[in-house]
Amino acid sequence: SYELTQPPSVSVSPGQTASITCSGDKLGDKYTCWYQQKPGQSPLLVIYQDTKRPSGIPERFSGSNSGDTATLTISGTQTMDEADYYCQAWDATTDYVFGTGTKVTVL
Amino acid sequence: QVQLQESGPGLVKPSETLSLTCTVSGGSVRSNYWSWIRQPPGKGLEWIGYIYYTGSTNYNPSLMSRVTISLDTSKNQFSLKLNSVTAADTAVYYCARLPPAITHFDYWGQGTQVTVST
Numbered sequence: 001s002y003e004l005t006q007p008p009s010v011s012v013s014p015g016q017t018a019s020i021t022c023s024g025d026k027l028g029d030k031y032t033c034w035y036q037q038k039p040g041q042s043p044l045l046v047i048y049q050d051t052k053r054p055s056g057i058p059e060r061f062s063g064s065n066s067g068d069t070a071t072l073t074i075s076g077t078q079t080m081d082e083a084d085y086y087c088q089a090w091d092a093t094t095d096y097v098f099g100t101g102t103k104v105t106v107l
Numbered sequence: 108q109v110q111l112q113e114s115g116p117g118l119v120k121p122s123e124t125l126s127l128t129c130t131v132s133g134g135s136v137r138s139n140y141w142s143w144i145r146q147p148p149g150k151g152l153e154w155i156g157y158i159y160y161t162g163s164t165n166y167n168p169s170l171m172s173r174v175t176i177s178l179d180t181s182k183n184q185f186s187l188k189l190n191s192v193t194a195a196d197t198a199v200y201y202c203a204r205l206p207p208a209i210t211h212f213d214y215w216g217q218g219t220q221v222t223v224s225t
Contacts, residue, residue: 001169031210031211033210035152035212042201042217042218043152043212043215045211045212045213048208048210048211054213086151090210090211095154095167096142098153099151
C-alpha cells in the first residue's frame with residue numbers, strides 16, 4: 001500500500017518560515033493537499049492540488065510538489081498556526097492516503 | 108456554506124455493527140461525493156470510503172469487506188455501517204465532502220467519538 005511520511009515535529013520562531021515535508025514514491029505525479037488540525041477540531045483544508053489556497057486561507061500558506069516530496073511552507077508563522085498538519089495524496093490508483101502528521105510548535 | 112453533522116451511538120460492543128449518519132445542510136447530497144474518514148486516538152487520519160450521488164461507492168481496500176456507505180436523498184443524509192468491530196475501530200469518525208475535482212476534502216463535520224468496548 002502507498003505510504004506518506006512526514007517529520008513528527010517542526011519547531012519555528014514567530015515570524016519565521018516553517019517548512020513541512022511529505023514524502024512518497026513519485027508523489028509529484030499525484031495531487032497533494034494539506035490540512036491543519038487544532039486540538040479537538042476537525043481538519044481544515046489549507047492547500048489543495050499542490051499549490052492552491054482555498055478562500056479564506058492566509059497567503060502565508062503555500063505548497064509545492066515535485067519528485068518524491070511535497071512541501072507546505074508557512075511564511076511569517078504566527079502563534080495561531082500551531083497545530084498538527086497532515087498531507088494527503090490522491091490519484092486514481094491509490095485513492096486517498098494521508099501522511100503521518102507533523103506537529104508544528106511556534107516558540 | 109455547506110455544513111455536515113455526524114450522529115450515532117458513541118459506544119459499540121465488539122463484534123457488533125457501528126452505524127453513523129451524516130446530515131448535510133447548505134448543500135445537497137444529490138451532487139458531489141460524500142465520504143467518511145476516521146482518526147484513532149492520538150493517531151493520524153484514515154480514509155474509509157465515499158459515495159457518489161448516483162449511489163456508486165468506493166472503499167478503502169483495508170476496510171472494504173466490512174464497510175457499507177449509503178445515501179438517503181430524501182433526508183439529505185448519508186450513512187456509514189462498519190460491521191464486526193473491534194477495539195481497533197475506536198476512533199473519531201468524520202464525514203466530509205469531496206468537491207467535483209475529488210482530489211481533496213473541502214468541508215468536514217465536527218467528528219463523533221466512537222468507542223468499541225464491552
